[in-house]
Amino acid sequence: MTKPKITNPNEFILKRIPEQDDLKTSTEHFLSQSTIGASTTKSLNFNGGISNEHISLEYAKEVLERSFKELQKGDLSILEEMLLSQAFALNMAFNSLSVRATRQQDVSTIQMLMNLCFKAQNQSRATIDSLVRLKQPSNTQFIKQANIAQGHQQVNNLAEKNQTPQNELLMDKYAQLDTRRTATPTGIDSTLEALEAINRR
Numbered sequence: 001m002t003k004p005k006i007t008n009p010n011e012f013i014l015k016r017i018p019e020q021d022d023l024k025t026s027t028e029h030f031l032s033q034s035t036i037g038a039s040t041t042k043s044l045n046f047n048g049g050i051s052n053e054h055i056s057l058e059y060a061k062e063v064l065e066r067s068f069k070e071l072q073k074g075d076l077s078i079l080e081e082m083l084l085s086q087a088f089a090l091n092m093a094f095n096s097l098s099v100r101a102t103r104q105q106d107v108s109t110i111q112m113l114m115n116l117c118f119k120a121q122n123q124s125r126a127t128i129d130s131l132v133r134l135k136q137p138s139n140t141q142f143i144k145q146a147n148i149a150q151g152h153q154q155v156n157n158l159a160e161k162n163q164t165p166q167n168e169l170l171m172d173k174y175a176q177l178d179t180r181r182t183a184t185p186t187g188i189d190s191t192l193e194a195l196e197a198i199n200r201r
Contacts, residue, residue, distance in 0.1 A: 006056055006058050006059065009052070009053055009054070009055060009056040009057065010042075010052075010057060011057065011058065012029065012030075012035065012057050012058050012061065013058050014026060014029050015029075033064070033068070034061045034062075034064040034065045034068065035061055037060075037061075037064045038057050038058075038060035038061040038063075038064060039057060041055075041060060042055050042057060042060065076134060079134060080131060080134060080135065083127055083128075083130055083131040083134065084131060086127050087124050087127040087128050087131065090120050090121075090123050090124035090127060091120075091124050093120040094117055094120040094121045094124060097113050097114075097116050097117035097120060098114075098117050100113050101113035101114050101117060
């Protein structure tokens with residue numbers, strides 16, 4: 001089936017699905033991420049550097065759908081291009097705001113422009129950092145201690161400060177044990193005699 005030629009840059013082409021009503025078809029179409037992305041992009045470009053007459057909603061939708069497929073395959077080139085173009089744009093904003101600030105006479109206006117200038121600079125740096133991490137992901141891994149030995153091994157990872165007093169030897173701050181030998185009892189009068197009669201009431 002030949003695809004109809006697009007003549008109006010502000011219209012989408014709805015592809016009807018057999019045995020599906022038009023309302024469901026339009027709902028699925030306009031809620032798809034490619035449609036939302038295309039319409040949002042064109043709306044934000046209002047009075048921008050690129051005339052909206054040169055941007056077709058349907059073609060923008062197709063561009064996004066192709067990018068989605070490439071991203072699903074693991075191709076991150078579109079994201080790299082996006083981040084790099086944003087870094088360039090933010091750098092241009094930094095330079096433009098710097099020049100405009102130097103041409104001002106009012107102190108408050110200079111301060112406002114310089115604040116915007118530094119924000120653009122910081123965003124450009126953050127974008128470049130994201131691009132670097134995308135191209136060169138960190139291989140740093142955090143692993144727990146592994147004690148490996150061929151034979152029997154005893155591992156004592158307890159720090160001295162974490163040992164409980166019950167497991168410590170009794171030192172200066174504890175009472176010393178009496179280690180003297182127990183004395184042998186001696187008898188004074190070992191002969192037992194019967195008691196005398198006791199007068200009771």
